[in-house]
Amino acid sequence: MALLDRFPRHLFTHRGWGLLAAGAISLAAAQIMGRRDLLSLSVLLIVLPLVALAGIRLVKPRFQVYREFHPSPVETSAATTVRLAVARSGSGGGRAVMEEKLPPQFGESPAFRFPARSATGGTSRYEYHLHSTQRGQYLIGPVTAEFTDPFGLSLHRQAIDDGDILTVTPAAVELPVTGLAGARGNDGITATRTRANPSDDDVMTREYRPGDPMRRVHWAATARHGELMVRQEESVTTPEATIILDQRFGAFSGGAASGFGGTAPRDSHEMASSGTFEWAVVAAMSVCAHLAERNYALRMLDPRGEPAFLRSPSAPEPDSEEYSGTSGLQAIAESLAAIRISGPHHAGWELHTGGEKHGPKVHGGHDPDVFGDQLMDKLSAHRMRGPIIAVLGRTSPEEARALAQGAGYGANAFAIIVTDRPEDSEDALETLRRGGWRAVAVPATAAVPVAWSSFDQDGAAPATAAADVRRGAGVGR
Incomplete structure (x- = not known):
C-alpha cells in the first residue's frame, strides 16, 4: 500500500493502480513463460482501468447543489449555518468524496461523502457552521467532487457548482440613550405627533x-x-437624521491602503481598509441602529454629497440615500458589509513608487468637492428636519471650515473624528465647534459608546455664541 501511495492520485484509485501493476507483471510473465492465457489476463488487467478512466471523463456525472445560509446576511462574530443539498441529476453511479471550498479565514474546508447514509429521494443533505470576525462578502464554494467509476478504478475531480456569496455585516454596538438628537420631544428620540x-x-x-x-x-x-x-x-x-460617512483614502490610510476582509465578488481585490475606517464603519452602523430603533428615517451621504454607498459592492441599491424601518436598516447593514476606502482614483490621491502618498492636485491642498456645494445643497434640502451626524477620518482645518457651515442645516450637528493621533485634530475640532458642531476626536482604540457619550461633555460643546451669530446672519448656502 505504501508503494501505491507514490502513484498520482488524480488518475486511478489504489485498486486501479493495483490492476495496472498486476497487468504489467502478468505481461512480463507471459513473455517469459510463453503463456497465452497470461497474455490475455494481462491485457484485461491493463485495459480495464484505462477504459474506466476514459469513461469517467467522457460521461461525467452531473450534480445539482443547493446552498442556504441561516441567517443571511450574518453579523460579524455570529455563526451562520450552511445547509447543502446535493443530488445527482444525470445517469451514473459510484461514490464521490466532496469538499466545500472556503476562504482561508474560515479554516479548513469541510469534506463529506456522496451519497450520504441518510440520503432521501436521491438527495444528500449536509450541514456545517461558519463565523467571521471580519465584515465582507465571501465566496462560499464551489463544491468539488472527486468521484470514481462504478468499479472504483479511476478518479476524476471537478467543481460541480459556482458557489454562493455570504455577506457578513458589521455588528452594531448598543449606544447609551442621550438627548443628542434634539428638537424631537423632550429627548429628541420620539416622533412628533400632531392632532389635526x-x-x-x-x-x-x-x-x-x-x-x-x-x-x-x-x-x-x-x-x-x-x-x-x-x-x-x-x-x-417622522424624525429624520442625516449621517455623513467619510470614505476618503487620505482620511483613513496611514500610507498605502491595506488589504482587509473578504474579497468582493465583483473583482479579485481585497477591500481597502484600515483600523480607523473599520471603527468608523462600526460607529456608523451603531448610530443608524440607535436612531432606527427610535423611528428615525435615515439619510446616508458621503463627504461629496453623493449617496454613501454608491461605491459599495454589497449595496442592494447603491444610488439610494434614504432608508427607513427595519428593511432600511438591513439595507444599510448590507451596504456597509463590503464598503471600502475610496481609492486614490476616487479621492484625487495618487500612489507613486514606493507607496509614497501625494495629496490631491488642487489649489491649497483641499479638494473643493469635499464638503462642498453638493453636500450643502443636500443638507439644505432637509433643513432643520433632524440632527446631522458626521463620522470622519483625519480632517484638515480647511476641510473643517468647509463642513462647519453645514451645522446650520440641522436641528443639531455632531462630528466624530477617528484618527491615530487625536491631538493633531484640535484645530479642526475648534473650527467645527465654532461653526456650531459638537465635535470630538478619538483613536480607533476608543469604545464607540464612550465616543457617543462624550457629546454630552463640555469639551464637545459648540461655541454657541458664534453659532448663534452665524445663524442669525443667515450664513449658509
Whole structure:
C-alpha cells in the first residue's frame, strides 16, 4: 500500500493502480513463460482501468447543489449555518468524496461523502457552521467532487457548482440613550405627533375616499384643488437624521491602503481598509441602529454629497440615500458589509513608487468637492428636519471650515473624528465647534459608546455664541 501511495492520485484509485501493476507483471510473465492465457489476463488487467478512466471523463456525472445560509446576511462574530443539498441529476453511479471550498479565514474546508447514509429521494443533505470576525462578502464554494467509476478504478475531480456569496455585516454596538438628537420631544428620540384641526394653517388634507364622513370635508382645500379634500384626523411627522460617512483614502490610510476582509465578488481585490475606517464603519452602523430603533428615517451621504454607498459592492441599491424601518436598516447593514476606502482614483490621491502618498492636485491642498456645494445643497434640502451626524477620518482645518457651515442645516450637528493621533485634530475640532458642531476626536482604540457619550461633555460643546451669530446672519448656502 505504501508503494501505491507514490502513484498520482488524480488518475486511478489504489485498486486501479493495483490492476495496472498486476497487468504489467502478468505481461512480463507471459513473455517469459510463453503463456497465452497470461497474455490475455494481462491485457484485461491493463485495459480495464484505462477504459474506466476514459469513461469517467467522457460521461461525467452531473450534480445539482443547493446552498442556504441561516441567517443571511450574518453579523460579524455570529455563526451562520450552511445547509447543502446535493443530488445527482444525470445517469451514473459510484461514490464521490466532496469538499466545500472556503476562504482561508474560515479554516479548513469541510469534506463529506456522496451519497450520504441518510440520503432521501436521491438527495444528500449536509450541514456545517461558519463565523467571521471580519465584515465582507465571501465566496462560499464551489463544491468539488472527486468521484470514481462504478468499479472504483479511476478518479476524476471537478467543481460541480459556482458557489454562493455570504455577506457578513458589521455588528452594531448598543449606544447609551442621550438627548443628542434634539428638537424631537423632550429627548429628541420620539416622533412628533400632531392632532389635526388646530387651525386652517397647519391642517393636513388628502383626497376624498368613498366612506369618508362629509363633516371632514375641508372646503377651502376643495376649492383650491377642484376636488373633494378631507381633513386628516392625525398626522405623524417622522424624525429624520442625516449621517455623513467619510470614505476618503487620505482620511483613513496611514500610507498605502491595506488589504482587509473578504474579497468582493465583483473583482479579485481585497477591500481597502484600515483600523480607523473599520471603527468608523462600526460607529456608523451603531448610530443608524440607535436612531432606527427610535423611528428615525435615515439619510446616508458621503463627504461629496453623493449617496454613501454608491461605491459599495454589497449595496442592494447603491444610488439610494434614504432608508427607513427595519428593511432600511438591513439595507444599510448590507451596504456597509463590503464598503471600502475610496481609492486614490476616487479621492484625487495618487500612489507613486514606493507607496509614497501625494495629496490631491488642487489649489491649497483641499479638494473643493469635499464638503462642498453638493453636500450643502443636500443638507439644505432637509433643513432643520433632524440632527446631522458626521463620522470622519483625519480632517484638515480647511476641510473643517468647509463642513462647519453645514451645522446650520440641522436641528443639531455632531462630528466624530477617528484618527491615530487625536491631538493633531484640535484645530479642526475648534473650527467645527465654532461653526456650531459638537465635535470630538478619538483613536480607533476608543469604545464607540464612550465616543457617543462624550457629546454630552463640555469639551464637545459648540461655541454657541458664534453659532448663534452665524445663524442669525443667515450664513449658509
